[in-house]
Amino acid sequence: MDTMMPMGQATRRGRAAAFTDRTLLGRAALDALRKLSPAKLVRNPVIFVTEVVAILVTLLAGLDAARGQGFAFQAGIAIWLWLTVLFATFAEAVAEGRGRAQAESLRRARGEARAKLLVRADDRALWQPRGATELKLGDLVLVEAGDIIPSDGEIIEGIASVNEAAVTGESAPVIRESGGDRSAVTGGTMVVSDWLVVRITAAPGSTFLDRMIALVEGAARQKTPNEIALDILLAGMTIIFLIAVASLVGLASWNGRPPSVPVLAALLVTLIPTTIGGLLSAIGIAGMDRLVRFNVLATSGRAVEAAGDVDVLLLDKTGTITFGNRQAAGFVPAPGVAERELAEAAVLASLGDETPEGRSILAYARERHGTVAPALPEGAKVVPFTAQTRLSGLDLPDGQYRKGAVDSLSGSLGVAIPPALAEAVERIARQGGTPLAVGRDGVVLGAIELKDIVKPGIRERFAELRRMGIRTVMVTGDNRLTAAAIAAEAGVDDFLAEATPEQKLGYIRKAQGEGRLVAMAGDGTNDAPALAQADVGLAMQTGTQAAREAGNMVDLDSDPTKLIEVVEIGKQLLITRGALTTFSIANDVAKYFAILPAIFVASYPELGVFNVMRLASPESAILSAVIFNALIIVALVPLALRGVTYSPVGAAALLRRNLVIYGVGGIVAPFLGIKLIDLFLTLIGVA
C-alpha cells in the first residue's frame, strides 16, 4: 500500500449518505416506528419516560373523547409527545441507515466466496471445494488468480497481487507474500494474479469482514463508558424533574386546583432532557460512521472515545513523518568549484539513473538552479551502478561523469578528497544524511546531500497537535544524532532513537504511568505488544495479522498519519455530546417561562407577568413548548450526524466558544422558537 500518499488525500470510503436521501429516510422512518417498542426504548431512560407519558395522555384523551368531552387539547399534546418519541427513534434510525448500504456491499463480497481446502500442505493439486463459512481455524486453502480469499488468514506459501477494494475501497492491487510484514490476507479480497496457500486464522462469523459489517451496521454497538455516564446524568435529571412535577399535584392543591395530567405531562416532557436523550445514540453511531468513512475501523466505541483523550502520539519516522526514501537536499561544491557546475555535473551523472534517488537529484537541480536535464546525448554511455564499484554515471565524449559513495569515488579516481569537502561530507553523515560524491574526469567536484525528507505540512500538524494538548513522539531506528536532527526539523516534542520493540513498550508504559493516554500506529509483528499496550493502537491494513489483532483500530488505507485525524474524530464525538447536552439543559429556562405562567395563571392571574413571550393563551403556550421540544430534535439531527466542528485552539478557547454557542444559544433559541410556533398556532387558529 502506498505510504507516500500525501496527507489528507487518503481515499474516503463511500459517500456520506445525504441527510435528504429519500430511500434512506423512508427506511429510517419505518425503523423509527419499529424502535417504538418499549422493550427497546427502555435502554434510553429519557425517551422511555416520554413514551410512558405519551401513552398515559393518549389514554386520557381517549377517555375524554369517549365521555363526549372536549379532547382536542389533550389529543394535541398526546400527538406531539408521540412525535417527540418518534423523532428520537428516527434520529437513531437515520444514523444507522447510513452504514447499512455499505454493510450490504460488504456482505455480498463475503457471501459468494468458495474455498479450495487443501488436503495436504505440500500438495497444491489436491483440494476439495468448501463454502467459506465451513472453514475452521487452521485449515489450509489454496487461492488462485480470480479467486476470492474465503476468510482471514496468514500466507504460508506463495506471492500474489491482491485486490483489496472490497475492504479498503482502493482498487490498485497490493502484493502479498509469505513471511515478513505483508503476510496477512483478508477474507473477501480477491487474488488478481499468481496463487497463495493461506492458513485460516479467523473462526467463521468473526472475520475482519464480519466485524466490519457488524460495525457499520451498528449491530455490535455497545454504549461507551462516557455514554453510560451521560445516560446516568440524564436519568438523574429525569428523576429530579419527575419529583418536581409530581410534587406540583400537592403544591398546587394548596391554593386552587392542581393542573390536569396532560398539562403536567407537557411540563415534565419539556423539562427532561429529551433533546440530548433523543440524539445521544445517533451521535455515537455517527461518530463511528465518520471513522468508517475515513477508512478506519475501530473495534469499539470505547476506542474512539479514548482517541479523544489521547495525550501522547507515537509516530514512526519512516513513512509517517518522512517520505522514507532519500532525496537530494543540497549541493556541496569542492573548493574552487561553482555550485552550478557541480549541479550540472550531478545532473549528467544521474541522467541514466532511474532510481528515486537519481530522479530526486534531477528534480532538485532543476528546482534550485534551473538546470534542465538534457535528453541522453548521442554517443553517451550509461555506466550502471554495481555493488563492486558502488558508482554510477555517464560517459560522454567530453568527459566521464561519476557519482557514488565518497570513498569509492576518491578510490576509483585515485584522488584525495579536499579537506574542506571532507568536513562537509562528515557533517552530512552526522546529521543523518547520505553524502554522494560527484566527479568528472578524475576531479572531485563536490558532494550531493541526500536525506530523508520530512513531509511538507507535517510541522504545522504537530504544532496543531501541541495546541490540542497532545505531545508527538517520533520513533525511529536511527541513531540519536540523526533522530535529533529530523526531530528538530519535523518539530516533534520528543523522539525515541534506536528504538527496539521493548523500548517502545517501555516508553508507552512510562507515559501511562504518568497518567497519559497514548496512541500509536504500527504494522509489523514486533509492533504488536506496543499496539496492544497503547490506549489507541492503529494497525495498518497492510500489516501482519498479529498487529491487526493487537490494535483496537485498523486503518484500511494504511496511512499512519491518519492517527491525527482519528484523534480529532474522537474529540468531535465527545464535543458533540457535550454541546447538545448543554443545549438541552439550557433550553429549560425558556420552557419554564412558557409553561409555568400558563399552568398557574388560573390560580394567580397576576403570574401572567412572567409570560414574557406574550404567548397567546395558556393552551397555545403549553402546546408551543411541547412542539418546540419535539421539533428541536429533528432540527438537530444533521448536527448530531455531522458533529460539532472541532478546531485545535486549546481547551479554554474551545470551551468558551461552545459555551456561548450551545449554552447561551440554548437559553435564547427556545424563546424565539416557542414564540414563533405560538404565532403560527394562533394564525391557523388552533389555539
Added chain:
Amino acid sequence: MTLIGWAQIALVLACVVAAAVPLGRYMAAVAAGRVTFLAPVERVVYAAAGIDPRQAQGWRGYTLAMLAANAAGFLLLYALLRGQAVLPLNPQGLDGLTPWLAFNTAVSFVTNTNWQAYGGESALSYFSQMAGLTVQNFLSAATGMALALAVCRAFARSGVKDLGNFWSDLVRMTLYVLVPLSLLVGFAFVAMGMPQTLAPFAEATTLEGARQVIPLGPAAFQIAIKHLGTNGGGFFGMNSAHPFEGPTALTSALQIWSQQVIPFALALTFGAIVGDIRQGRALLLVMLAYVLAGTWAVYGSEAGGNPLHLALGIDAAQGNMEGKEVRFGQALVALFTATTTGASCGAVNAMFESFMPLGGLVPLFLIQLGEVLPGGVGSGLYGMLVFALLAVFVAGLMVGRTPEYLGKKVQAREVKLAMLAVLVLPAAILGFTAVALVLPAAVASIPATGPHGLSEMLYAYSSAAGNNGSAFGGITADTPWMDVTLGIAMMLGRFAYAVPVMAIAGSLAAKPRVAESVGSFPTHGPLFVGLLAGVILILGGLQFMPALALGPLAEHVSLLAGKTF
C-alpha cells in the same frame, strides 16, 4: 440601598476573605498533621477513646466511623433531652421534652441543622444547652469538616484507598480550629455584652410595676460556636435578633464573619491540599458571588419598602422594617440573611416571614440551591465539589476529552453518586412539602393562607433538608407530624447526601491522577467560575421554580396587584 450600607457589607466580606486566606492554609496544615501544639491533649483524647489516629481508613471505614459517632451522639442527646428534669443544672425546674420533640431536636443538632421546634430559654435546662447542644454544636461541625477533608484528600491522592482517619480528623478539627476560634469569638461576645452565666433568670420590675422574668444563661460561648460551626441554634428563641444574643450591630457583623470564615477558608484548604490554591480560589469566588447576589436581592427588596404602604403615603426611607431590628439596619440584615441561608447556618437576626415576598424568596432559594454558598462547615465544600464534578462533566465534554476534574476522570460511577446526592434535596423538600400541604395533620400547622402559607411549609422542609435550621416563622413546628417528618428530612439532607459523597471520594482516591495539558479543561479561571455558578443555578435550582412560583413569586405579583393574604 445606600452607599453606607454597601460599605458595611463590603467591609464584613473583606474581613471574611482576609481571615479565610490564612485560616485555609492553617486548616490544611492541621489536616496534614503538621500542627502539633496541642499534641499532649490529643494523646489524652486518643488514649481515653482507644483510637489509633494513624490508622488509615478507606471510604467505607471512614463513613462508618462517622455514622457510628453520629448515631451515638444522637442517642446520648435524645436521652439527655428526655431526662433533663432529673439531670443537674436545671434551676428553672424544666420538664423533659416529649419523645417527638426530643427526636426532632436530637436529629437537628446532630445533623448540624439546629432547627428549633422548642423555645430555647423556656424549654431547655442549662445542662441540656451546655452538655447536649453545645457539645453537638462542636461535634456536628467537626463531622462536616472531617468529611470535607476526606474528600479533599481523595482529589490529592491517587491509586489508594486511604482517606485519613475520621476520629483523628474529628479531634484535630475540634481542638485546633473550632475550640480556639470559639474561645476568641466567645470572649469578644462577652466583651460586647452577651451574658455568660449559670445564675438563674433575672427578675425585674418594669416601670409600670409589672414583674418581668429575664432569661439568662451561659449564652456567649454557645453563640460563638453556633455561628462558627454554622449550627444556628439560638440560645434564646428569638435567635440573633434577641437583645442578649445580638446586642449591637457590631455583634451581628461578627456573627456574619463567624458563619462565613470557616466555609470560605475550607475552599482554600481544598486548594492547598490538592496543591493548587487557584482551584480553591475559584470555588471561593463562586460562593462569594452568590453571597453578594443574595445580599443584593434581599437588600434591594427590603430597602425598597412595601408598595402597599408606600401607596398609603407612609415614609419608606427605612424600607420595609417589619420584623427587623433598628440597631442592625437593612444592610446588615440583608447580609446576615444571605449568609445564614447560604452558609447553612440558620441563625437569624430578623424575621424572614416579615420580609417582602421577594426578600423572603432569597433565603429560601439559597437553601434550595444545595447549601453550598458557602454552605455549612465542611458540608458546603463537599456539596460544592459535587456541583463542580457535574459542571466539569457536562461542559468538560465540550473540550473533546473525557471530563476530568483535577486530573481525576469523571466517569459513570462518580456521575451516578453525584446525581444520587443531588436528588436528595428535591426529593426531601418537594416530596414532604407536597404531602404536608394536602395532609390535614400538617395543614393545621400553618395559620396563613394563600401563597404565604405555602412558602412557610416549603421553607420548613427546605430548611430541614438543607440542614439550615432557620425558620420562616408562622408555622407550628412542634407537632408529632412536623417533628418526625422534619427530623427525617434533616437526616436525609445530612447522611443521604454525605454517604454518596464519601463513595465518590473513595472512587476518586483510587483513580490515577491524569496529567494536565493545554487540552485539559481549565478549572481555575473566570470561565469555570461562571460555569459552576450557572450549573448550580440550573441543576440545583431549576427544579424548585414551580414551587417558588406558587409561593413567594405568586405572593409578590399578587402584592403588586394590591392583593394580600
